[in-house]
Structure formats: structure tokens, C-alpha cells
Amino acid sequence: MTLDLMTYYRHMLRIRHFEEACLSGVASGEIHGELHTAIGQEAIAAGMVGILRDDDALVSTHRNHGHGIAKGVPLEPMLAEIFEKETGLCGGFGGHMHLFDPDRLFSTTGIVGATLPVALGHAYAAFLDGSDAVAVAVSGDGGVNTGGFHESLNLAGALKLPLVVLVENNDWAISVVSSEVSAVGSAERAPAYAAWGTRVDGTDPAAVAVAFAEAVARARRGEGPAIVEATAQRFRGHYEGDPDLYRTPELKEAMAAKDPLVIARRELEAQGIGTDHLDDLVAESQAQIDAILARVRAAEQPDPSRAHDHVFTGGVA
Amino acid sequence: MTLDLMTYYRHMLRIRHFEEACLSGVASGEIHGELHTAIGQEAIAAGMVGILRDDDALVSTHRNHGHGIAKGVPLEPMLAEIFEKETGLCGGFGGHMHLFDPDRLFSTTGIVGATLPVALGHAYAAFLDGSDAVAVAVSGDGGVNTGGFHESLNLAGALKLPLVVLVENNDWAISVVSSEVSAVGSAERAPAYAAWGTRVDGTDPAAVAVAFAEAVARARRGEGPAIVEATAQRFRGHYEGDPDLYRTPELKEAMAAKDPLVIARRELEAQGIGTDHLDDLVAESQAQIDAILARVRAAEQPDPSRAHDHVFTGGVA
Amino acid sequence: MTTATDTPMLSPSFNLSRVIADAIKLEMEADERIVVLGEDVGRQGGVFGSTRGLQKAFGDRRVRDMPISEMAFTGMGVGLAMSGYRPMIEIMFVDFIGVCLEQVYNAIAKNPYMSGGRVPMPVVIKTAGGCIGSAAQHSQCLWGTFAHLPGMHVVAPSSPYDAKGLMAAALRSDDPVIYIEHKGLLLSKLGDFPHGAEVPKGRYTVPIGEAATVRDGRDVTIATLSASVRDALVAADELAGQGIDVEVVDLRSVVPLDADHVAASAARTGRLLVVDEDYLGFGLSGELITRVLELLGPGALRGIARHGVANVPIPAARSLEQAVVPGSASIAAAVRELVARG
């Protein structure tokens, strides 16, 4: 079920470079809204790669770029949407928190906890279709304390729907330490929903892949919902512009030691892969994203005259 | 911690007769809104009697009369409120689903699941006060599937707040069989909130008392939240007027066998209490409620000119 | 509205809720992508019977009883729509929308826009509003709340004919539609409705967004909707005896709001009274008056007025309730006051 480490490394590089491209858009003012990156958490999305099919749904959060990449959403329209361009996935109407790729059943929401109910609807659709497709909802460690988490998992458990909840536990919900406001861990909640639950090291893409694949396989077999909790670190502030004063420099240093790209590279080197080769990979990935970024930058913002389109199929009321 | 069965029987009689007085108000048209009675479930409220103090809060649901009685809310203003009279607890503004007795920290809401967040606020107040008061939220078996249930119990678990959730499990949420839409039982959810949980026979007031007293004692000692699930039967339709066609005559007959008043009376008779004495008790209870009902009936409806009072302390905006 | 006069008709002894169930049934037969989720919609067929028979006809996969988890099953509507279904979500009473408004206004209403038109949301939210004596938490209308938030059509039929035709239109629409029944009408028999009482057996639609004049008059226009149409017609009959000739316009939908129709009527009568069972402030009445004046110019009408629940929760006691909820007598009084002003 797992891919080889080199492949994971490439996926993680792609996500990191993609996120860095987004950072450049904030610096330049091309992205004028909030931006949340998953820098430090790339191994989780990388671990998902290859496990989901196009007809499996994936509903992600405000911190969603890696998941889109893992689901196979084309990079250029995704980046263009984040850059608010008319060539974006949603023509510039949605922006970074509201990405939609209906062809791959990928969607996102900026409201915490709102992913599970939507994924549950996809899961019910699979049940109606009689298909073995599954639906994945992403949540942060903060999102697990929302009412929608409970309502959705209970329903999935009662109806044995193929809902997989991937909890990205980066310890923090903005400035709130999740363990201080959570009675128990996310994986430990599984029995309350007759669900399968597990916790994995989210800096290890192969570990994520094993757990996630198992959860997806169970759901596909009709064994009901699952919770996969993956632990990792958010390196940057909650959003770009967050002064992040709530975390000490010592803590940030300790977190940096858990960089999944550094860990993977160290391991690849230990496996005997040459530094030059790894540097080439990095350069190649960077070049690929740079080329996309250049095209995205050259694209236009949507025409302001279109601002009232799409409210209703027949025009504004 | 428990009272003697005779005392429980009297409490149950009082609740039954109170509920029957309400039924008469529907028949007469004096109560013109929805009415939900707890006929069949009296043992649960009776089992709570004497365990809570005035400074403990109790937040109840749409099916709340028994809980108000157990909390010591005076019967006449309570019945008058249900009868929409100006002598009611709330002057006729609230009605049966919205009873408030601030002196005894008793309140109710007609929105399912909405009791827990409110009780949690009372629990936090006790924590701020440094007092050992507790807060009790009532929920039906349907209410446990609301988001507010999860959010509140998680917070209570994380902060070790003195929240006791009393789940009245009568198997049905209107026409929906709760076990069909619940992944696990209510008591089994306790571990997900680092809470204490237990299930008891809610037709046995002493059994309820033991479990409820234990939950309250733990919360008073600062040991955090608890879930007490008490099973019983709702004899009537969900509300008066509900044709209740979703339950078969056979089922209704089977339910009738679990009448807590019949069970208690049988037991008292087995203990050697004479039929005459028991009949006297019934008559005495009935007479007491009849007297209250007569006064309630004689009271006025609130003056229509007052309809815009109380929106704001300084009048309507 | 294409109904021949010799079409077979539903029995006048049917109640309104049966007509609605019938409308849903016909659409579900025609389009198997329609699924119905809600509390008590299946085994019971709705607390007022407006989904009765559907589970028997279509099975418990397409018509499913839900736990009291409105956030989850409203959100399911979003996922189902994205998966190609056409979900109808029932929120038993509109008063409960506060537990799940998030999925309604941030997802269902906005996904078509946020996706740049790529993700339509053909979702019907069916719910019941209106006063039948159950006080502050079970008596609201709240169409003004939905109407303020962009992206949803909001319909509230007054007659059996419209209830069926608008339900069909809602289920066929590719836009999200909030369909608000009135609790006080659902159990009324067709034969007892003063207008739109004849309901063809077959499928038809009433287009969403078109008001209808249900009574012609010369002196004053009442624009209203839902159960208040009936009350307005009663008031109009009473006022006719007092020499005031009232025109009654049934808005039928709040979004789109057919201000053109109302403006044309008010321009003829010179006076406009908006009657609204929803809260008066920051809702339908101010919007409609403003739009009419935007269309006609500020000085075009002799008189404008509005009558509704004047910014107070619904009280429990009948005496208080009657003091705040518009009824035929209070509507007649409001008309007399407006006319008396000149």
C-alpha cells in the first residue's frame, strides 16, 4: 500500500514548493486574503497519494493545498485560484479557502468542522449508488471539538457509511493548545461512533499511508467509519500575518526538528542516495512550480463585470 | 441516598396527576400550543428528588414537568404557566416549553440538544464561584445526537466541570427509533469525554437515585462530568395530538407493562401495604392537584397590552 | 401554469399536507436523483404528514429518517448535490435553523458562486413556519432571515395549487430553494381554501418568483404571503362592506421578490400595505416598500404601511399571541388606518 520513500519525498517537495509559491503571492500582494499553509505537515498529504480514486470524495479545510495535490487536482488552476485569477479552478470567485474540483470530488470550506457533514453526504451518495467509493473529511485537532464532527460520525457509525476522517493534529488551533480543551485524543473517540481509530506519526508518509489505506479499505468493504489521527507540526503562524507570539522560540526550534522533508532526506541519504541527486530533485520540483507560478502570475484577474454571475443559475434575484 | 418506595410512589403520583391536569387543559383548549408529557417516565424525575440543592442548576427539555417538580418548583405557578395564565412562572409569556424558575436555577428549552450548553454555563459559574454546586442537563435519547451534546461534554471533560447529563432514553425521538440512528448507547459515550457513565432502569426510582446521586457526588467532588442514561417508556404520543401510528398496538401494550406507578404499587402491595391506604394516597394526590388546577383555571390570561413588555429592559426598540 | 380545465383534480377533502406529499411523489417518480432526508419524514411521513407515503413508495434509502443532527444532514445535502443527487432536506420547524444555518448559508447558498458556477446546489430545504400557539421557539417564519443571505430562493405558498406547483418547481430548480410551509395551513382541507383550492392530479409547476393577484381592488393593495393571504382575503371581504375595495397580492416567494407586480398594483390603488407574519423589522416589509418606491419614485404613493410581528418574540398565552400576530381583524384595522390617513 505504501510508495517508496523517494516518491514520497518528491510529493512532499512538490507540496512544500507549492506552499512557498503561495507565500510569495502574499508578499507580493497578489493574494489579498488570508492564507494558511501546511508547511511542516506535508507528509500527511503525501501519505494519502495514490490511495483515493477519482470517485472518492475528499473534503478539506482552510489548510487544504496539500490535500488537493494528493487528490490529483491540477496544480496550475489550483494555484491560479489561490492567486485570485480568472484561470483559477473557480475563476477567482472562491479563493484559497474555497477550492472546488468537481471532476475529482474535491472541495474545501473555510468553516471549521464543516467538512464532515459534506463528506457524509458523499458517503451517503456512494451508499445510494451501491458503489464502493469512500468519502474523506479532513479536520484539524481543533475541528474535532465541533458539533458537526459528532453528528456526522454518529450517523456514519449508525448507518455504516464509508466516511474516513483524517485528523491532522498539529497540537494547535491557532493559539489554543488542543490537549487543553479536548477531553481525550481524537483516535480515542472512535469507539463512541462504532468507528475504527488509530494514531500515526504524521511526519512519516509511509506510516500515514498504512493507516489511511487501512481506513479506506475498511470503509470500502462496508465496515463503517474510521478516524485516522496524524500528528505533525505547523511551522508557520496560523495564517500569513499571524505574529505567532503564543509559541516560544524554543518550541519553534523543537518543532523544526520534525520537518518531514529533512527527515526523509536524511533517510534517503542513509539509504545511499547521493546529495547531488537529491539536490537535482529539489531543483526539478522548484523549476516545475516556478514555471506554473510564472503562468499564474501572467493570468488576469476576473473581469469585474462578472461579479454578479453565478449567484443563481438564472442571474441575481 | 435513596428514599423509601412509598415516598417515591407519592412523588410519581404527583407527577402523573400533574401531567393529567395538563392533558385536561389541552382537551379544554386552555393550553393552545404543543404539550409533551412524561407519562410513563415518572420514575426518573422521582429518582432525582432530594439529590439536588437550590444552588444546583437543572436545565430541562420540552418534556420537563417532572424535572421541575423534582427540583422543587412550586406546582401552582408551574401549572399556571403551562395554562398560559398571568399567574404563571413567566406571566404566561413562556408557556410549557419555556419554564424559568431563577430562584431554583431551573430552566427549560424547546430546542433539542440546547440544554447541555446552558447547563455547562452553570457548571462554569460554580467553578468560578469556587462552590461545589453542580449543573444537570436533561436530554432525550434523540438529543444525544446533537452537536451541542458533544461540544458541551467535551468541554466539561477537558475542564473537569461539574456537568451531569441525565439521558432519558424512551427509545423514540418522535417516530425515530434511537438505536437505529445512534452508533452506540449514550452511557457508552462517556469515555470519549473522560466522563463517568452508567445506564439504569428508569422505571425504578431507587435505581435512578443511586446512579444520579453517584454522578452528582462525583461532580461535586470535582471529578468531572457524568452521563446517566435511564430507560423508560413514553406512553402517549410525542405531543398531544400526535396520532402515534408509528408504534404498533402490540408495542404499546408491551410498554404499558412498564408503568412505574403500577410496578411501584405492586411492590408496595407485596410489602404488605393495604389497597385502601394506597387508594387514599392516590385520592389525596389527586385532590391536591385538583385544587391547584381549579385556582389555575380561575386565573386570568395576561393582559394583551403587555405583549411588548420584556423584550428589552428599556422597552421595545 | 398549464392546466386544462378538464384535468382530473384532487379531492377537496384532502388536506394541504397530502397535496405536498403528492407533489414530492410525482417529482421523485420522474427523477430518481431526488432523495429526502429529515426527522420523521420516513416512518411517520412528517409530523404534519407532508411526506406521508414517500418511504413506502421509494424505500428507506431515498426517504430516510435522520437523527436529531441537523448540521450533519443539512451538510449531507451539500455532499449529495456534489455527487449528482437532488436532495430535499427537511428541517422540521424553521425555528430550528439556528443549529445548522452554517451549512445552509455558507455552503448550500454560496457553493455555486464560490465555485465560479462549477458546483450547482440543487437542494430544497423544506421547513414549516408560522404561529399555531407554541410560543417563542416554535412559531417563527424567518423568511426574512433567509432572504437577507444571498444565494437562496425562498418560497412560502398560500394555496394548495401553489403549494404543489412551487414544490415541483423547487425540486426541478438547479438553485437552492427554501420551501416554507405554514403549520396553520397544512391540516386544512383543500375545499376550505379561499383561493387556489383546485389542484390537478398531474405534474405542473408554478414558476418561482412571480406574485399573483388573488383579489382585485381599487383602494389599497395588500401584499402578503403564506397564511396571511387567507387572513387578508377575509379582511378584504369585511372591508368591502365598509366601502374599502382591497386588492390582495400573494407574493408567493420572498426571493425572488416580485416587486414589479406589487408596484404595478400599488400604482393603481395608490396605497400599499405589506402584511408579514415574520418579524417586522429588517425583513420583507421594509424591503418590499423600498423596492416599490425605488421603482415608482418616492412620492408616487398616497400611503405606505406595514403590519406584522412588531419586533417581539411570539408569546405563549393566546391573549398575548393575538396581540402580536397579524390576523384578519388586525389586517382590516391596518387597512382602515392607512385609508384614513388620506
Added chain:
Amino acid sequence: MTTATDTPMLSPSFNLSRVIADAIKLEMEADERIVVLGEDVGRQGGVFGSTRGLQKAFGDRRVRDMPISEMAFTGMGVGLAMSGYRPMIEIMFVDFIGVCLEQVYNAIAKNPYMSGGRVPMPVVIKTAGGCIGSAAQHSQCLWGTFAHLPGMHVVAPSSPYDAKGLMAAALRSDDPVIYIEHKGLLLSKLGDFPHGAEVPKGRYTVPIGEAATVRDGRDVTIATLSASVRDALVAADELAGQGIDVEVVDLRSVVPLDADHVAASAARTGRLLVVDEDYLGFGLSGELITRVLELLGPGALRGIARHGVANVPIPAARSLEQAVVPGSASIAAAVRELVARG
């Protein structure tokens, strides 16, 4: 509004969020029943800093970081108020109200009424609204949504002086108050505000429900609130150069709505433009225009108009956003159009 001119003043280099934190601090010192619950209000002091320093000053019992469980902690406000506390609940952005509106409108807003006045709800819901580029789910104002539902005062200050005084008034009020900050103002320095920039160090209140004229003019009245006041003043300066003399009225609260003040101004200028960053339909603008005409008579004004987010979600791209959100240029254009009409 009792401030002597020689009172010590806050530094003009402070930003608005610091003024708000300061206002809360002063009230918390004076009344120990005030407690603050919300996400990121404690350790971080608010995502914009408007609760900064409070947890340090009052401890983590009175100023408590909450999990992302808005239904639970909004409901806690109800229980706390019933237990004698005066809770301030922070909902980070007003856009998130859909997950907990239930406790807001069915409990906080109605308990005083439903209890026949026995259970006051001295609860402040503090939240942030307004556009700063974050698209459809993070840019709303929604004051119209709250205003439609009875039982809540709704304030949305435009200036530092008002922000402090209205916060103090909200915390001292025995009625529920929704206090809506504007994200686009919170990080602005006092010195950069065109009006109300001087803020006394001590305690004072601004009464809730009184509009203020922030610029006198003869030709047209703009009634608006929150960040749009600043934009209206910029527009007024521009229009002054074009021979149009604009009066700007800052509503300061939506409920109570000071229609008397607006009507008096509009009666003088003859024209009324309502500018609203919230959705235009079924909200503030229609309500205010209707109330003014109810007060003055339908034909009293030469012109009425409104300008706001015309019933469309907020788009992501800056180009689209500028096309739908009112700014000084679009306000000036709306004034010119109104004046040109006659």
C-alpha cells in the same frame, strides 16, 4: 458622553483593537461578574488583539480560551448569565454564527421575554465583520441578520471613541448586545481615524441607540455605520470639490435604530442615501428607508437610494470584490447619481 477636554487621552499611535481591549479591561476591573469566553481570547489576546492583556490581568478563569465549540460556549453565556455573571462571548468572525445562532436567537435573545422579565440576559456577543479580502465565508457583516431577530441590541462602531464607549455601554447593559467590530479598522491607529480619534483614558459610555452626525451638509444625507463611515467621509470630501455638500450620519447601532435622527437630517437635505456593507436586501437599508418615510410621509423626500453589497456573496478576487463592496469611490458615484435625479 461626559468627557472633559483636559482628560488624559490614549496615544494616537495605539490601534483600535487596543482601545477595545482597554475598554473591556476597565469594565472588568469595575465589575467582577464580567467573564470573557472565546477562541484565542486568552493566550493570544484575540486574532486582532482586541482582548490582549486581559488574561494576564484577570487570570484564565475570567478570560478563557475555548475549543472550537461555539454552540457550547455561546450556550455557556446563557447559563452564566442565569447564574449571575455578565459573560462576553467572542465569536471570532461573524461568518461563523451559523454554527451557534440557536443559542443566540432562541435563548439569549428570548429568555428575558419568555421568562416574563424574570431572567435578564446581560450577555455581550463580540464579533468581527467586514471585508478584508478573505472571500465569501470570512467577509460578512450580518448586522441585518441579528437585527431581524427580536431581543438583541446590535452595535457597530466606526470610531475609536465610540468603540470604547459602546463597548462599555454593552458590558453595562442588562440587555443582550451584539458588538460587531470591523476587521478593516481594528489594526488602524487612532491618529488615522477621521473622526472620534481622541479617546479618554478613563471610563465612559456612549449610549446605545443614538446616531451621530459626523459631517454636516446641505444637499444629501448619507446614513451608514462601521467602516463605511470613513469611506463616506472620504467621498464627502471629494464631492465637496464637485459642489455637492454631504451630511454623514453614523448610525452606531442597528438596533435600536435611530431613525428619528436620520429623518431629521434627511428632512433638511431632502435626499437620503443608505450605505451598507452588509447584504443590501432584506436588511438595514430597506428598514431605514421605510422608517424614515413612515416618520416623514412617503412623499417627503426628493430622493432615496441605497448602496451596498447587492445580494451577492463576497468574491475572492480583488477585482470582483471591489465591484461588490462599497468604497469611497462607489459611494461618491451613488451620491452623484442620486443628486442627478433631481
